[in-house]
Structure formats: structure tokens, C-alpha cells
Amino acid sequence: MTTATLPDTHADEGGPGWIRRNRMTLAPLLFLLPGAIFFIAYVILPILQSFQISFFRWDGLGEPEFVGLANYQELSTDRAFEVSLWNNLKWLVLYLLAIPGGLFIALFLNQTVAGIRIYKSLFFFPFVISQVVVGLVFTWFYDPTFGLLNTLLEGIGISPINVLGDPTLATYGVIIAGLWPQIAYCMILYLTGLNAVDPEQIEAARLDGAKGLRMLWHVILPQLRPATFIAFVVTIIGALRSFDLISIMTNGGPFGSTRVLSFYMFEKALSEYGFRMGYGAAIAVVLFLIMLVFIAYFLWSMWRQERGH
Amino acid sequence: MFPRPIETQPRATQITYQSLIPVALLLWLAPLIAVAIFSIKPDTDFTSGNYWGWPAEFEGFANYGKVFFESDMPRYLMNSVLITVPTVIGAVALSAMTGFALGVYKFRGNLWIFFMFVAGNFVPFQILMVPVRDLTLDLGLYNTKTGLVLFHIAFQTGFCTLFMRNFIRALPFELIEAARVEGVAEWRIFWFIVLPLMKPAIAALSVLVFTFIWNDYFWAVVLTQGAESQPVTAGITSFNAQYRAAYHLMSAGSIVAALPPVAMFFLMQRHFIAGLTLGAVK
Amino acid sequence: MSGVTLEKAVKKYGEVQVIHGLDLEIAEGEFCVFVGPSGCGKSTLLRMIAGLEETSGGKIHIGARDVTRVDPSDRGVAMVFQTYALYPHMTVEENMGFGLRMTGHPKAEIREKVSEAARILKLEDYLKRKPKALSGGQRQRVAIGRAIVRGPEVFLFDEPLSNLDAELRVDMRVEIARLHKEIGATMIYVTHDQVEAMTLADKIVVLRAGHIEQVGSPMHLYNDPDNRFVAGFIGSPSMNFLEGTVSGGKVHCPLLGETAIDAHVALPSEGSRVLVGLRPQVLSVEEGPSPLKLDIRERLGGVAYDYLVDGKDARIVVETRADEEIPEGTEVRLVFDPADAMFFDGETEARLR
Amino acid sequence: MSGVTLEKAVKKYGEVQVIHGLDLEIAEGEFCVFVGPSGCGKSTLLRMIAGLEETSGGKIHIGARDVTRVDPSDRGVAMVFQTYALYPHMTVEENMGFGLRMTGHPKAEIREKVSEAARILKLEDYLKRKPKALSGGQRQRVAIGRAIVRGPEVFLFDEPLSNLDAELRVDMRVEIARLHKEIGATMIYVTHDQVEAMTLADKIVVLRAGHIEQVGSPMHLYNDPDNRFVAGFIGSPSMNFLEGTVSGGKVHCPLLGETAIDAHVALPSEGSRVLVGLRPQVLSVEEGPSPLKLDIRERLGGVAYDYLVDGKDARIVVETRADEEIPEGTEVRLVFDPADAMFFDGETEARLR
Amino acid sequence: QDSELSGTLTIFSDMSNPAPRAVMEDMAARFGEMHPDLEIELTIIDREAYKTQIRNFLTANPPDVANWYAANRMAPYVDAGLFEDVSDLWAEPEIADNLASTKGALTLDGKQWGVPYTYYQWGVYYREDIYEELGLEEPQDWETFKSNCQTMLDSGVKCFTVGTKFLWTAAGWFDYLNMRTNGYDFHMQLTQGEVEWTDERVRQTFANWRELIDMGAFIDNHQSYSWQEALPFMVNGEAAAYLMGNFAVAPMREAGLSDDQLDFYQFPAINPDVELAEDAPTDTFHIPSGAENKEAAREFLRFVVSAENQTQINSGDGLGQLPVNSQSSVDDDEMLNQGFEMLSSNAPGGIAQFFDRDAPAEMASVAMEGFQEFMVFPDNLEDILGRLEQARQRIY
Numbered sequence A: 001m002t003t004a005t006l007p008d009t010h011a012d013e014g015g016p017g018w019i020r021r022n023r024m025t026l027a028p029l030l031f032l033l034p035g036a037i038f039f040i041a042y043v044i045l046p047i048l049q050s051f052q053i054s055f056f057r058w059d060g061l062g063e064p065e066f067v068g069l070a071n072y073q074e075l076s077t078d079r080a081f082e083v084s085l086w087n088n089l090k091w092l093v094l095y096l097l098a099i100p101g102g103l104f105i106a107l108f109l110n111q112t113v114a115g116i117r118i119y120k121s122l123f124f125f126p127f128v129i130s131q132v133v134v135g136l137v138f139t140w141f142y143d144p145t146f147g148l149l150n151t152l153l154e155g156i157g158i159s160p161i162n163v164l165g166d167p168t169l170a171t172y173g174v175i176i177a178g179l180w181p182q183i184a185y186c187m188i189l190y191l192t193g194l195n196a197v198d199p200e201q202i203e204a205a206r207l208d209g210a211k212g213l214r215m216l217w218h219v220i221l222p223q224l225r226p227a228t229f230i231a232f233v234v235t236i237i238g239a240l241r242s243f244d245l246i247s248i249m250t251n252g253g254p255f256g257s258t259r260v261l262s263f264y265m266f267e268k269a270l271s272e273y274g275f276r277m278g279y280g281a282a283i284a285v286v287l288f289l290i291m292l293v294f295i296a297y298f299l300w301s302m303w304r305q306e307r308g309h
Numbered sequence B: 001m002f003p004r005p006i007e008t009q010p011r012a013t014q015i016t017y018q019s020l021i022p023v024a025l026l027l028w029l030a031p032l033i034a035v036a037i038f039s040i041k042p043d044t045d046f047t048s049g050n051y052w053g054w055p056a057e058f059e060g061f062a063n064y065g066k067v068f069f070e071s072d073m074p075r076y077l078m079n080s081v082l083i084t085v086p087t088v089i090g091a092v093a094l095s096a097m098t099g100f101a102l103g104v105y106k107f108r109g110n111l112w113i114f115f116m117f118v119a120g121n122f123v124p125f126q127i128l129m130v131p132v133r134d135l136t137l138d139l140g141l142y143n144t145k146t147g148l149v150l151f152h153i154a155f156q157t158g159f160c161t162l163f164m165r166n167f168i169r170a171l172p173f174e175l176i177e178a179a180r181v182e183g184v185a186e187w188r189i190f191w192f193i194v195l196p197l198m199k200p201a202i203a204a205l206s207v208l209v210f211t212f213i214w215n216d217y218f219w220a221v222v223l224t225q226g227a228e229s230q231p232v233t234a235g236i237t238s239f240n241a242q243y244r245a246a247y248h249l250m251s252a253g254s255i256v257a258a259l260p261p262v263a264m265f266f267l268m269q270r271h272f273i274a275g276l277t278l279g280a281v282k
Numbered sequence C, D: 001m002s003g004v005t006l007e008k009a010v011k012k013y014g015e016v017q018v019i020h021g022l023d024l025e026i027a028e029g030e031f032c033v034f035v036g037p038s039g040c041g042k043s044t045l046l047r048m049i050a051g052l053e054e055t056s057g058g059k060i061h062i063g064a065r066d067v068t069r070v071d072p073s074d075r076g077v078a079m080v081f082q083t084y085a086l087y088p089h090m091t092v093e094e095n096m097g098f099g100l101r102m103t104g105h106p107k108a109e110i111r112e113k114v115s116e117a118a119r120i121l122k123l124e125d126y127l128k129r130k131p132k133a134l135s136g137g138q139r140q141r142v143a144i145g146r147a148i149v150r151g152p153e154v155f156l157f158d159e160p161l162s163n164l165d166a167e168l169r170v171d172m173r174v175e176i177a178r179l180h181k182e183i184g185a186t187m188i189y190v191t192h193d194q195v196e197a198m199t200l201a202d203k204i205v206v207l208r209a210g211h212i213e214q215v216g217s218p219m220h221l222y223n224d225p226d227n228r229f230v231a232g233f234i235g236s237p238s239m240n241f242l243e244g245t246v247s248g249g250k251v252h253c254p255l256l257g258e259t260a261i262d263a264h265v266a267l268p269s270e271g272s273r274v275l276v277g278l279r280p281q282v283l284s285v286e287e288g289p290s291p292l293k294l295d296i297r298e299r300l301g302g303v304a305y306d307y308l309v310d311g312k313d314a315r316i317v318v319e320t321r322a323d324e325e326i327p328e329g330t331e332v333r334l335v336f337d338p339a340d341a342m343f344f345d346g347e348t349e350a351r352l353r
Numbered sequence E: 001q002d003s004e005l006s007g008t009l010t011i012f013s014d015m016s017n018p019a020p021r022a023v024m025e026d027m028a029a030r031f032g033e034m035h036p037d038l039e040i041e042l043t044i045i046d047r048e049a050y051k052t053q054i055r056n057f058l059t060a061n062p063p064d065v066a067n068w069y070a071a072n073r074m075a076p077y078v079d080a081g082l083f084e085d086v087s088d089l090w091a092e093p094e095i096a097d098n099l100a101s102t103k104g105a106l107t108l109d110g111k112q113w114g115v116p117y118t119y120y121q122w123g124v125y126y127r128e129d130i131y132e133e134l135g136l137e138e139p140q141d142w143e144t145f146k147s148n149c150q151t152m153l154d155s156g157v158k159c160f161t162v163g164t165k166f167l168w169t170a171a172g173w174f175d176y177l178n179m180r181t182n183g184y185d186f187h188m189q190l191t192q193g194e195v196e197w198t199d200e201r202v203r204q205t206f207a208n209w210r211e212l213i214d215m216g217a218f219i220d221n222h223q224s225y226s227w228q229e230a231l232p233f234m235v236n237g238e239a240a241a242y243l244m245g246n247f248a249v250a251p252m253r254e255a256g257l258s259d260d261q262l263d264f265y266q267f268p269a270i271n272p273d274v275e276l277a278e279d280a281p282t283d284t285f286h287i288p289s290g291a292e293n294k295e296a297a298r299e300f301l302r303f304v305v306s307a308e309n310q311t312q313i314n315s316g317d318g319l320g321q322l323p324v325n326s327q328s329s330v331d332d333d334e335m336l337n338q339g340f341e342m343l344s345s346n347a348p349g350g351i352a353q354f355f356d357r358d359a360p361a362e363m364a365s366v367a368m369e370g371f372q373e374f375m376v377f378p379d380n381l382e383d384i385l386g387r388l389e390q391a392r393q394r395i396y
């Protein structure tokens, strides 16, 4: 491209001629290169490396020692891992409540009255705030001595509960905190989805005599499928990545009952007492494999879309 | 429109609805409002057990003053800015190029490379934790803002590429063909035609990436330590350790930490929502 | 089945009135077409009859019932939308049966009615398909089928063919005409394609800016328009209008040169401005000195259109059949039988009779 | 300026061949129109000439140059897209000058060329506007202006008018015709609107499924089509085709009742199937016993179309001018001059001459 | 005599809280004055962050001197060869004689890997005023300890505040209960993995602990609080005592408790047959094996342990803790005096570091989690011990 300005005596062989002839091949390559290098170096290779590390025993300091599948064997008997896995499952299932929750609020707000835009954005607020802050806020909310929750419970005569201190409740407490921003997220997705619903179809359905819930179920929801799909994907990803809230609210406790895989691996590999890189990597691999199901599903549906064009 | 427009309903329903919204909003934002009130309470309210009541007196200036002048908070905020802004620029620049390459050219493996970016973006990023930390150490960038920025750029490139590529796909391809017939070089097509048309996408992505990065906690913990390089999300925890049970200060700190993305959101609301729905992934 | 009656029907959006107290009677079994330029209120009026827009004033009757405040689903009307508004996630069969399902009809009955409609519309082979897998014309037929199945008293169509390409549009037009003959229900049809209006309607309602300009049968409107607007709107290519002035009981048009037209109508006072309306079909041209020049001749095989210009902004279209060989650029004179000319008042644009 | 020549041009997408070795010569300054049904390869062929699609086999010459492997930018062509493809972020002026700017022409020269083009297209008043602020027709003119500015040897148009509404389409059609007269460059124009093809072309190329069916002037194709496809494609409404058999040197058509047609062409052997082609314009009807029935009469004011059906799937369109009053549903006979009939082989569909 | 030292000496320190930070900076400045040709680069890192960061800088860019902790806490780095063997220093009489008490804590594989600069006592800090009000005395034995507690509970005050969210505070209780029940040597065997967790003696420790738990001696919901968040209970008088390290004194004073309200006593004997032993975590300086200026580093270590320096840095204006050098003098502070007295004359059993320094990291984390669970659900004991035993078998 710059060479074109110079007189060139070898225009026919190599040089700019070659560039010129192959520019439709070169151009995408050059455009792709910087991003791809970054991405491969920081994302793709590390994934493979994680797989590799998971076959080693390594404290991150000395020489790694190859142990084959030992880490995975240990995982299969590790109670903490089992707890984390179950908690991840709870997250997956309960986090999905954000979808109906978001839909409900979206339907509630899908009106055109004065100031509704402001309301919509205020409802969306929790999503913009860092999970760290959300975690802190909910920790205070649950605080066994002065938290608002117990103040309210006392108000109606129920004995106070220590949500985050009770191993049977703590995970749910954290999930509820997580649902708050996630519902806001799903709400926005549905609000934009509702905007795109074909008004003529609604009118046709009204002429057909569909009302209320039946209208919602038979006509609206099917049209909101793209929004639902996206909400589903982001919620699943959010559920599997959950780390910040746990770290802030319970630090995995009490006695490990709120750990999820992502937190557990951090604990095992990098925390104050964690020196087991191999083991941490093995946990990550398991998490990755779970996620792979969803990634595959997403890519598959994207692939179908691409074909459809 | 569904549900049925409220204007067509009886007056009573309309009034009920109009008054219900603010109530619902108050409930919905109760935790935040509580924090906001905490942050202007005097210390004594907490020792005297007045947690949820009205502040005994307005101590907002004192509290926020403390946060800004007697703690590391400004430093953390500065770090956040220095991490977030370059990341936004870097990720958007890189992904505009990859998105262009993937959206405009037909070549073998195009879709696979694209899927690589997409899949990488959905990976539970914890799996990257150990290797990325090692890589950063090897590069001598551990506990530096640069290290964090480089990683964030790389990781966000996946998401942004998905977004940009789909956006470019939706542009009329004839524009590019028209330019080609006119004899415009490929990079000039990118620069003079595609880039200006991508402004909305760039704006939306910038806002989105800004909030993602600003709110990142995990990588801040993994790749940095200490006030000289940690962003505000991580800083807020050590801030909280510093002020232990001083809830008024912790609240003020949290509000300060939450403010920039919130401000961003309000300023760029339209782009933000466009971004979420267009890209629709984190 | 029953006709539709509007009494002083009014529609306001906030302060803006878009339908100005219309009175209209549509007889039982009649095919009534609303035409008019974009934004004149055709759709609004149709949707008021359907109940999809509230009526701000006046009354709407379907048959003997006053339906002004009745829910759309209870009016006994069915509507076919411009975009078809098929439910994309349901098969053709489900789409057509949805209305009955919602009103709790037994399955067997629904199936029967759907297959009857599918027979009429030749959709039997597509019942299991989703709308996506259908062509435009097929989709349109499904939309009509959905209306038929519900057995309404009145069918409403809002520009149902405007999304189809030219050829299909002709086919579907004929099909709708046949359907009307077969079912015999009252139909109200909105379009701005005047060929559709001319060919389908028993009665055309010409609307302008929320007012009715004229109501009548297509040939009536073509042959005897009440004003310039209707005359220009009905007929294709449009009627040519020539500026003229009354002088000595005759009409002088600069574009026609010296010859004055002998008008057998009540002309306004001497010197008034009048418009002379001449359809392209009644005109022919011959070479000769004239302010007009043959600009371009478009040959379409059977007919040709000659575009005449005066060098300023007047343009006159002449439909010719014989393949005369007047070269483009030649000065030409218009030839016509004065009996074919229509006259309109220059100010009110009302027809002079 | 120079013509375009295709030699055995082939286009394959993977295994699928969509253009099957076409030979075509377009003379310098000629206005050549590609027509054909959707998907027949019109756009592909045009884009091959532009260089936007690689040519899989054969050669393309523009003037004397072999441009088969030449980059689009070096072919000396300009293209006008169906969607206009204006750069939305640039003003009209910048849009038109962009190509020259990118190829390093001096500013003064660009300005001069742009204002010259703007003058030709009457765009002077809009030079500072963005495309968004223009009407459809103005946008189309800008797109054409962008092509003019570069002074190409060949103009390529891909359905440039299909996004405009009916009225504007007529105006722009006339304008393109005038432009061609004025510039005199070679133009290749893709459309599937046959009115455009008939009115604009010096030469029409009828394509079907990647093959050329016939090449010739519009009137040539209308009056002397080579085969049934071309005959049916050119002319509006389409030609009617009646099934017939050869018997005793004459053609018997069941739809015409007993009368046999005396064909002055080389008929195939006794008993062969032939198709009789009759344009709606050459037909008229009269009451009388016949397998045909007047189904629907569409009156358009000047003309009317009678749709005749035989109760099965044959449909015949007759164009009538006079306002005869045969009621719908009556049995009617077709009347025509046998000299107006065309005959096509029943198997090959080739014209019998 | 040392003026031949030259080049740069880089020091990484975790003394990041305001007072320790000043001490460290002062120490570096004084050392610099003594060696004018030596340039000193001091980097102070957040104390919590330092714990994970040390791994990175020891391998990536080792300084010449680094802070750390004694005993097993330094084992991973010693095993990985990241710390320099400084047995030669410990062979010098100055050090050998004056620091003998902590030699064990710095010995691994028979060699010494660093030097101590401070330590502090653990014990029971209590609200003197509440005790007086209820007519209670500092307990000398387990029975009084419990009966005191009962008295307090009866009057609506919890005996102990504790915040176990971050686990290690529970380990303090275990350390004391185990050392008082089974003695120092047994405790060391246990942390070294030589005794089974299901051993009867361990069970006895937990049984004693359980007595307190069943009484309701600890504040409720302690699993939700960090150690700082548990302080207000004591400050507000809702709980009367805190088993903690001496570093808790400063924040309690800051929060408004006067010296009249605050006092200290040694954890009383449980089993009269075992000798009293104490937790006294020792903070240390090490030379990374990758250090460049080891000569200067050794000189700095000598400087750090010198009696004079230790007196100065541990004074009330400094760290406010105990010097390690036996020749140093202890600052005149109520708590420090008592602590020094206790450690030097009333800890015949021995001095332990702390659970998470004596036990390997992984064991520590599993065990401390078990302790927390036990404090909330004492009935889970069997299960917990089984788990710890399993971990022990895997880890050692």
C-alpha cells in the first residue's frame, strides 16, 4: 500500500505486484493478526495449558511433577469439591429464576406513561454496579445483629436468622444477592425484546380472542424467544462464573458451604494457603467441561443462524 | 403493545399503576438507598444502634471527605481509570479490525476463527487463572496495571469481536463493493467507510466494556496486589479492612466505587442498552 | 351476515383529529374499498371498525348491533394485515385454528373448519409448514384463511397485497375477487393501488385527510368524478390537467395553441381559471407547430406512452396504440374529442357539470 | 469508451454452476438490459463484469482489454446498486467525489467533476446534504452521479429502480433514458420489470437459469420471440398459451371448440402437441357456446381485462377496450385473426416459423 | 568497620500498617547511615497482599531481604530452595546466645533460614470493669475459667467474642485448648502430622472446647465476622473477653477502652500435669536465595537482631511488641510487661508459633475450616475429625 508511491522496477515479479495480487488474502490476515495473537496468547493457549497443568502436582514454586490423573482421582473423593459442584448446580438452577423475574418486571414496565424511561433505567441500576458493592450491600442486609432483614423479621415476630452464617442458607443468600443484578439484566433484554414484538401480531391475536396470560403464552413469549435465549445464555454463564459475590460475602464459608468450583479453584491454587496449581487446574477443567455443553449449544445455534442466511 | 397500554384502561387502573411504579422502585432499590443513607450518617448512629433510622445529622461531607482525603480511595479510583480506559481503547480497536476481517472477507476457516473468539469469550475465565498469572509473571508485568490491561484487552477482544463482526455483517455489503469498484484500497475502506459507520457499535461497546472492566474483581485479585496497581473494586475490600466496622465510611466508599459506571450508564444510556441487546453477552 | 354503518365517526389522537365525522353505509355482502393518498386515514378507519382503535366520537354498527364500545374479538370481524401478522412459531394449521382454539371450540370442529378453508385457498399441502417456509403469496393466503376460519360477518383487509411482487399481486387480486363471490361476506378493503380498487370494488370510498371525497362504483368514479382529486386519483396513467381560462364561453388553454374548447358545461364567469382534464386514453398526437414537444416515447408492445413536455414543468402523457413513427423531439399537437374533456373549477377544484 | 464482450463466461459457486458459458457482445454506447426470472443469474453476470465476482471460466473483455482477472477498480466500470449503497456518513458531494479522492485526484478536479455531474442530474441544491435527508429518487440520482463522476467506460445498473414507488419509478426511468442519450456511454442494466426493459433497452438479453434465451431489440423480442419462454416473458399482460394438436395441417385447440387454426408455419408431424400463443391484445370475445366462461372482468377505466376460465386450470386473459356488457359467468368464444397467433413446439417450446 | 559494603540492598517488607511502616522505614534509614556507600531500596507491600505476592517475587525478581514468618509457614519456600541458608549467622555467638529461644522456629532440616525481629504474646484480653462488677478474678484453672464464664452468662454477657469468618481465630482457641490439654510436644507432633486426628487425646481437647460451646460462651454468629468485626462486642460490653494476639490491643484502645477497662491474663491450665505453653508468633527476615547482595543482606540481618535495635523497634512508639533478643529491654506497657513476664518465666512447656505457621498450609486450611464448623455444629465432630485425618494422610 505504501509501496505504490515509489517507482518500482520489479513490478512484475514479487514485491508490490505480489502484494497487489494477493491483497484480498493479505488484508484479512493483517486485520486479524493483532487481535488473534492477543486472544490466542491470553485465552486459547492458557486453556490448553490449564489442561496440561491439571496432570501435574505443582506448588507454583518448584518443578512440576507429573502425576497423571491423580488430581482427578482426588477430585472424585474430595468432599469440598462435591459441595462446590452441588452449589454450582444450585446456582445454575436458581439463577435461572432471573429470567421469569426479569420478564415480570419488563411486562410491568412496558407502558408509555410519563417518566417511564427514567424508571426503566433506575430498575436497571443494580446491573451496572460492581458485584463487590452488591456483595457488601447484601452482607449488611443479612447481618445477624443489625441487618435490615432481621430488623424486619423481628418486626413481624420471627426470630432472627443468620443467613450467611448458616451453611444450609448461606448459598441461597448469596444467590439471591446475585439474582438482583441478573434480574435487572434480563429485564432490559426483555424490554427491548418487547419493543420488537410485532404489534400487528398482537392485534391479530386480540381479534382472535387471546387475552392476558394466554396472549402472553401463545403469542408474546414465542416472539420473545431471541431475548429468552440470550437471557438464558448470559444467566448460565453468570452462574458458572460466580466468584465475586462469594468471595465478598462469605469467602466460601461457613466452613466451605458456599464454595462453587470457580471459588474453590482460586482457593486451592492462589489463596493464602493454596499451593496446588495442578489441583486447581483440574477443577477448572471440570468447570470448563460443564460450560462446554453450553458453549457448544450456543455455537450450534449460531451456526444454524449463519446457515439460515 | 403488550400488556395492553395502560392509557386504554380505566382511570382508576391508571392511577394505581402510576403510584405503584415508584413504590416498586423503592423496594427494588432498597439496598442501595440504604447504603446511600448509611454514607451520610454520623458515626454515632451506628454505635447507638440507629442503623435503619433517619440519620441523626447529615455527615455526608465529613464521610466523603474522609474517603477522598484520608484513604487510598483516590489512588484506587485513579488505578481503575488507568486500567479501564486503555482497555476500552485497546479492545475496541483490536476488535474493530478482527470484526472487519471476519465480517467482510470470505476465506476458509472464517467461521471457525469467529467461533474461536466466541467460544473463548464464554469460557469460565477461572480456567485461565493459573496460566495467565504465570504468563504475566514471565512478562514481568505481575502487579502492574499494564499486565491487567493487556489481559483485559485480550479477553474482551473475544466478546467485542462477536459484537463487531455481527454489526459489520449487518451493514450493507454494497457499500464495500461500491468502494471496491471505485478503486479504494482495503485499509482505506476500513478507515473511511466501515469505521465511521461503526460509530454506534463502538459507542455501545465502549460503554459496555467500560462497566465490565470497571467492575472486574476477579482478575484484579489474581493479577495485582496493593494500592499502587489495584483497581477500586479490589481496593474497596482493603478499604473496608482499613475502616473495619465503620459502616458510614464503607458505604461512602462503596458509593464512590459504584459512581463512575453509574454515571457512564446514565450518560450513555441509549448506547448501553443497544450494546446489551446487540451483543447481549458478558 | 350484515353490513357496516358509520355515523359521524370521529377519531382523535390527543388533540389531532384524523377522522372527521364520517357517515358511511356498507351493505351486506358488499365489497367496499377505501382508497386515498398515504396518511389520509384509511387504516385508522378500518382499525376503528375492527375495534383496534378506540372510536373518539360517533357510532359504528355491524348489522344491527352497536359495536362502538365492543371488544375486537366480539365484533364478528376478521382482519388481514399488510404484513400478514402470522404467528411465526405456529404451523399453518395452528395459525388458522388459533382463534377458534382461544374461544374454546372443540378440536374436531376446528380441524374441520381449517381444512375447509385450506381447500378453498388450496393450502392443503402446506398445513404442517411454518410461515417461514412459505412464499409471499402463500403466506397471504394463510392470513386470509385465518380470517375465513373464524367465519366472521365482516372481513377487513389492510393493504393485503402491497408486500407481494407485481405478478403475484395480480394472481392474489383475482383470488380475492373469487373469494368474495364464493363466500359473499361483507368485505372492507384498504389499498392505495388503484388498479386493485377499480377491479375489486363494488363500492369505492375515496378519502382525503379524514374526509370522504366521493363514494360510488368504480366506473362511476372513473366516468363521473366529483372533483379534480378523485379524477386524478382514479385511472392510470393519471388524468392530464391543463390550465385554462374562460373566455367567450369557451376554454382557452395555452398548451393547446389557438384552438379553444367548446365546453358543454356550466362554466364560471369570464376570465376565471379552469382546469381541463383529459385522460391519456382519449388523446392522440399529430405533428405540427405547438408549445409541446414529444420528449420520450415508451413502447410497451401493445401500447406506447408518449411523454410531451412544454420546456417548463408541464408534462402530458398520451397513450397510443398504433406504432406511429413520430421521432422524439418533434413538436406535436394534441388531438381529442371535446366531449371527452372534463372541466374543473380552478379554485374549488369541483367538477363543472 | 468501449463495448463489452463475454466469451464462454462461466460462474460456479463451489459445485453449482449458475452461469453456463455465455457469449455476448455489447456494442459501444449500447443500452443493454438483462431480464429474466428471479435467480436466473442476472446479478451474477453483472457482478462478473464489474469484477465483484470472480469469473470461473471464459473471458471478459471491456473494449480491447481482457479484464477477466483485473481488479474491479481497474476495469473502468461504475456500478449503481439496487440499494444505492451511498455512504451514509458523507454528504452528497463527498459521496460523489469519494472515488476520485481515494485515487488521489486533485481537489479542484474533483470539485469540477462533481458539479458537472450534479448539474446533469439536477442535484446542485442537495450537495451539502447527507443521503438520509434525501428522498428515494434523489438518492438514486446521487448513486448515478457517483458513477458519472468517475467517467467510466461502462455503467452497470442492478435493478436501480426497484426500491422506488410506482410513480417515481416512471420518472426515474425517463431520466435514465435521457442520461443515456446525453452521455452515450455503454450501459448494462438489470431488471425484472419488463416495462423498464421494453422502454429503456437498445438490446434486451433474456436469461433463464444461467443461459441466454434470446438477444434482440425490444420490439424484435415482442414481435418475434424465439421460444415460448421469451414470448411469455415479454409483454404485459403475458401471452396466453393454448394447448393444441396438429391434425390435417391445422391446429386444433380444445379451448377454441371446433374451429381449427390455419397455421402458416412449418408444423411438426401429425398428432404432435403444439402451443398456440395469443397476446391479450389480439383477442376479443363474443357470447356463444364454448368451453370457456367469463370468470371475472377487471375494469381499469381505459381498458378492461377479461379473465376466462375453462373450469380446470386454464386461464386466458383478454384485453378489451370497449365497454361491452357481457355479464360475468357467461360462456364466451375467443375471436382473433389467425395471423396474430404464434406457434410453439409442444416439446422443445421453440417457436415454429 | 563495615564501610566496605556497597551496591544496593533491596528490601521487601509487609509492615504496611502505619506504625510498623514507620518502624521499617526508620530501621532502613539507620542501617543506611551506618553504611553510606550502600544504597537501600525499601518496598513496603500491603500485609495481606504480601502473603500471596511473596511467591511471585521470590521467583520472578527476588529482593535481598524479605519479611516472612517462622516455622512451617516458610517451609514451601525452603523446600523450593528460595530462601538462603543462614546457619552461619546462627553460629555467631552474638546470635546463638541471645536468640536461642526462637532458634527452633527458624530451623528446618537442621538449618536456619532467617532471623526473627519481633514476636507477640497471645492470651485472654478482658474487660476488667465487667469482671469487677461481677466480682470475678482472673482464673488460674479450668474450673474457675468455666465458672467465671457461667457467672457472666447469667448476667447476660457473653464470655468471649470471636470472629471466625476468616478461620484462623478459631485456630487460636484450638492451639490453647490442645496445649493445655495435651501439652506442647503433643501439639507439635499433631501439627507435624505425626499423630492421628482421631486420636483419643485430640478428642479430649475437643471435649473441653465443647464444654464452652455448650455453655454458650462464645458470641452468636461468630462465623459471620472477621476478627475486627468481633471487636465491638467487647467494646460495647456484650462480651467480656477476647482470646487474641497482642495486636488487638491497639484497636481496642482506639475504640475507647481505657487501661482501666482492659486487662490481660494467661490462658489457665486445664490438665495440671502438662506444663504451660504459649503461642507467640514470630515475624522474621529472610534472604532469598536469588538475592544479589547477600553480603549486605547478612549484615542487615545482624543489624536487625541486635539487642539495641530490637529494643528500639519493639518499643511502645514502634511495634509495641516483644523483642526477641534476650538482651533487649521491654517497653513499659501494661500488656507487654505481662506478656513478656508470661513468655519468659511462665511458659515452661515451650513456645509455639501459631497453628497456621506450625502446620503445613494445606493442613492448616482444612483444619481451621473444621474448627469453625465445630464451633457452630459441635455434633459434627466425628465427621470433622475423619476429614482431618484423611487430609493428614494425604498431605504428609
Ligand SMILES: Nc1ncnc2c1ncn2[C@@H]1O[C@H](COP(=O)(O)OP(=O)(O)OP(=O)(O)O)[C@@H](O)[C@H]1O
Binding pocket: C013, C016, C018, C036, C037, C038, C039, C040, C041, C042, C043, C044, C045, C192
Ligand atoms: N398513534 C397515532 N398517533 C397520532 N397520529 C396518528 C397515529 N396513528 C396514525 N396517526 C395519524 O393519522 C393519520 C391517518 O393515518 P393512517 O395510518 O390511517 O393513514 P393511511 O391512510 O392508512 O396511510 P397509508 O396509506 O400510509 O397506510 C396520519 O396522518 C397519521 O399521522
Ligand SMILES: Nc1ncnc2c1ncn2[C@@H]1O[C@H](COP(=O)(O)OP(=O)(O)OP(=O)(O)O)[C@@H](O)[C@H]1O
Binding pocket: D013, D016, D018, D036, D037, D038, D039, D040, D041, D042, D043, D044, D045, D192
Ligand atoms: N454466493 C452464492 N453461493 C451460491 N449460490 C449463489 C450465490 N449467489 C447467488 N447464487 C445463486 O446463483 C443464482 C443466480 O443468482 P442471481 O443473484 O444472479 O440471480 P438474479 O437473476 O439476480 O435474481 P434476482 O432477480 O432475484 O436478483 C441463484 O440461483 C442463486 O441461488
Ligand SMILES: [Mg+2]
Binding pocket: C042, C043, C044
Ligand atoms: Mg395504512
Ligand SMILES: [Mg+2]
Binding pocket: D042, D043, D044
Ligand atoms: Mg439480482
